[in-house]
Amino acid sequence: MSLPLITLRDLHFSYAGGLEVLKGVSFDLHPGERVALTGSNGAGKSTLLRLINGLEKPDQGQIEAFGSLRQQEKDFREVRVRAGLVFQDPDDQLFCPTVAEDLAFGPLNLGKSHQEVMDIVGRTLSLLHLEDLAHRITHKLSGGQKRLVALATVMALEPDVLLLDEPTNDLDRETKQRLIAILTELPLAMVIVSHNHHFLNRVATRQVELSEGRLFEAAEEKATVLEI
Numbered sequence: 292m293s294l295p296l297i298t299l300r301d302l303h304f305s306y307a308g309g310l311e312v313l314k315g316v317s318f319d320l321h322p323g324e325r326v327a328l329t330g331s332n333g334a335g336k337s338t339l340l341r342l343i344n345g346l347e348k349p350d351q352g353q354i355e356a357f358g359s360l361r362q363q364e365k366d367f368r369e370v371r372v373r374a375g376l377v378f379q380d381p382d383d384q385l386f387c388p389t390v391a392e393d394l395a396f397g398p399l400n401l402g403k404s405h406q407e408v409m410d411i412v413g414r415t416l417s418l419l420h421l422e423d424l425a426h427r428i429t430h431k432l433s434g435g436q437k438r439l440v441a442l443a444t445v446m447a448l449e450p451d452v453l454l455l456d457e458p459t460n461d462l463d464r465e466t467k468q469r470l471i472a473i474l475t476e477l478p479l480a481m482v483i484v485s486h487n488h489h490f491l492n493r494v495a496t497r498q499v500e501l502s503e504g505r506l507f508e509a510a511e512e513k514a515t516v517l518e519i
């Protein structure tokens with residue numbers, strides 16, 4: 292198998308003044324893998340995604356992403372673009388007046404030309420079947436629409452890895468099916484946090500579980516690893 296895109300070694304983490312949430316987590320994410328990250332409420336799943344992205348820094352342990360050790364804030368700027376985090380709460384992700392502006396914000400910030408950004412926005416809306424929402428006011432969208440737009444803003448950065456925190460929350464049955472089809476067709480590595488086992492069984496190639504601050508590999512491989 293090819294070199295991992297992300298490697299976590301013995302991560303320990305506590306929030307200020309709180310109990311230790313992660314007590315020695317090690318993990319490799321390889322190209323093409325779609326890893327289900329499960330665990331009970333408060334187990335530390337969202338925290339682990341935030342650490343991969345550098346939004347929290349470990350008390351101990353190492354994070355390697357895309358071939359380099361990442362320690363300082365500046366090391367994580369590239370990681371945040373290449374490993375796009377879709378937050379558990381879409382309101383944490385969306386802050387522009389309209390959907391199209393929210394999608395354009397990231398690519399514009401990366402210095403892409405107006406035309407490139409227009410192309411990316413159009414492509415991403417079409418990939419997620421969201422063309423009709425382009426000019427809608429973001430904060431007036433429904434919960435499910437916001438969740439898809441939040442995913443679209445991350446996809447617009449053309450990441451190599453997706454970190455998805457409960458992506459099916461608020462989605463109706465049909466939209467969940469559409470999301471399954473989209474995710475399984477994308478040639479990206481993913482870590483997917485979800486409590487929806489039907490969804491995970493359809494999408495994930497591997498499952499790990501966070502319990503009492505440690506990460507356990509589920510005994511059974513869910514499906515064959517996507518070859519890319």
Ligand SMILES: Nc1ncnc2c1ncn2[C@@H]1O[C@H](COP(=O)(O)OP(=O)(O)OP(=O)(O)O)[C@@H](O)[C@H]1O
Nearest residue numbers: 306307309312330331332333334335336337338339
């Ligand atoms: N900003 C914070 N400050 C202090 N403690 C926090 C903070 N965010 C989370 N925690 C605590 O850290 C632990 C892990 O939280 P986290 O949100 O990572 O859990 P989770 O596995 O994502 O849970 P859920 O399934 O409910 O989303 C919990 O005990 C939570 O109360």
Ligand SMILES: [Mg+2]
Nearest residue numbers: 336337338379
């Ligand atoms: Mg969470």
